Amino acid sequence: MASQDWFEKDFYKVLGVSKDVSAADLKKTYRKLARKYHPDSNPGDAAAEAKFKEISEAYAVLNDPTEREEYDSLRAMGSGARFTPGAGGAGAGGFDDVFSRFTQNRGGAQDFDDIFSMFNQGGGGGFGSGGFGRSSGGFRGFGGPQKGADVRARTTIDFVTAAKGETISLQSEDGKPFKIKIPAGVADGQKIRLRGKGRPSPDGGDPGDIVVEIAVRPHPVFTRDGLNLRVVVPVTFAEAALGATIEVPTLGGDPVKLRVAPGTPSGRVLRVKGRGITSSKGTGDLLAEVQVVVPAHLDDEAREALARFVEAGPQGNPRDELMGRARG
Numbered sequence: 001m002a003s004q005d006w007f008e009k010d011f012y013k014v015l016g017v018s019k020d021v022s023a024a025d026l027k028k029t030y031r032k033l034a035r036k037y038h039p040d041s042n043p044g045d046a047a048a049e050a051k052f053k054e055i056s057e058a059y060a061v062l063n064d065p066t067e068r069e070e071y072d073s074l075r076a077m078g079s080g081a082r083f084t085p086g087a088g089g090a091g092a093g094g095f096d097d098v099f100s101r102f103t104q105n106r107g108g109a110q111d112f113d114d115i116f117s118m119f120n121q122g123g124g125g126g127f128g129s130g131g132f133g134r135s136s137g138g139f140r141g142f143g144g145p146q147k148g149a150d151v152r153a154r155t156t157i158d159f160v161t162a163a164k165g166e167t168i169s170l171q172s173e174d175g176k177p178f179k180i181k182i183p184a185g186v187a188d189g190q191k192i193r194l195r196g197k198g199r200p201s202p203d204g205g206d207p208g209d210i211v212v213e214i215a216v217r218p219h220p221v222f223t224r225d226g227l228n229l230r231v232v233v234p235v236t237f238a239e240a241a242l243g244a245t246i247e248v249p250t251l252g253g254d255p256v257k258l259r260v261a262p263g264t265p266s267g268r269v270l271r272v273k274g275r276g277i278t279s280s281k282g283t284g285d286l287l288a289e290v291q292v293v294v295p296a297h298l299d300d301e302a303r304e305a306l307a308r309f310v311e312a313g314p315q316g317n318p319r320d321e322l323m324g325r326a327r328g
Contacts, residue, residue, distance in 0.1 A: 011058035011071065019072070023063070030059040145205030151198040153212045159219035160252055162186050163277050172210065180212055185227065185279025188216035222251055227277045227284030233258075233270075234293045240264045248288045250275050258288060266292035 012019050017029055033055045035041065042048035061067045151172050161168075165184030171177050180192060191213050198208025223230045233248055243262035247255040250272075258270050268290045276284025298306065 009058075010075075011062055014054055014058040015062070021062075026059070026062055030055065030063070034059075145203040146201055147206050148199040148201040148208035150208040151210045153210060154215065155212060156215040156217060157182060157186075158217050159222065162188070162214070162216040163251055170212065178210065180210075182214070183279065185277045185281070186214050186216070187224065188214065190214050219251075221249060224277065225284075225287065227279060227282060228287050229276045229284065230287045230289065232291050233288045234291050235260055235264070237292055237294065240266070240290065240292045248272065248286070250286060256286070260290065264290055266290060 012021070015026070015029055015033065017026060021029075034052065037048045037052040037055065039045075039049045039052060061071050153170055153172060155168070155170055157166075157168070161182060163185065165182050165186070167179055167181045169177055169179050178194070178197060180194060182192070186192070191211055194210040194212070196207050197210040200207050221231055229251055231249065233246065235244065235246060238244075239246065239260055241263065243264070244260050245257055246260055248258050248270075249255050253275070256272055256275065258272065260270070270288045270290065272286035272288065274283055275286035278284075295302075
């Protein structure tokens, strides 16, 4: 603000309050006037917008105790005083310093903190589409036009579609169809944004976006581990003990053969390189976890054969080491 404005503008008169107004009453009066003259309440009314700027300017000074004291001191010297920036003399220099300090300390954002807070109360979103809390541009004349509101949608796709990617058709909440490309490797809960496809701006700004949240149906065999795919592969006791070559399924492709080494325990993971999820971030592997299947029922011949195996096999308790570690 130019120094001359300090003497020509009566901020108390602008707000319609007395010079001894309390901080609480000052804020109450300002909120009432701001709501009345706010540009969103008076679209296209230049006079109302000018009034809103004027009351906001007055409140920015009077609401700050330090600036209010400086303003009152300068006003008390008389409205007829004139000061010229750069003029010689200690008196002129002192006033220039005060004016400079006032201008520098008046942050543009702090002038409207209270009005933003007021408009965001009550969950109503404030004036205009999307409210101040979600506006990207503010209101006309103070930061540019608002961005249009986002449109949100949710869709559920199968596991293979999520892994391979696909273009699908959806319908927005206002009934308009649109297409969206599901990228390969999209994860459950991931959101895809279609820029500029949402609600139009209320005052000529950019349109909002469509934000689609993806839900992925579980697969009956495979699970995701980052870009890796996991699968549990059952093997018989004989295959695990003696070793075997087994087939393992892949996602949407032919099975692969894996070698199970003799003595493979249950829980061991065998890795197949490059047969996981492929996305823009890379390609994962297929992780096959061996699960030794214990037969639930044995006939007499099998039971006798197993008993002979126990007699001929290694002796000792495989839990001895575990118990020893547990005892410390």
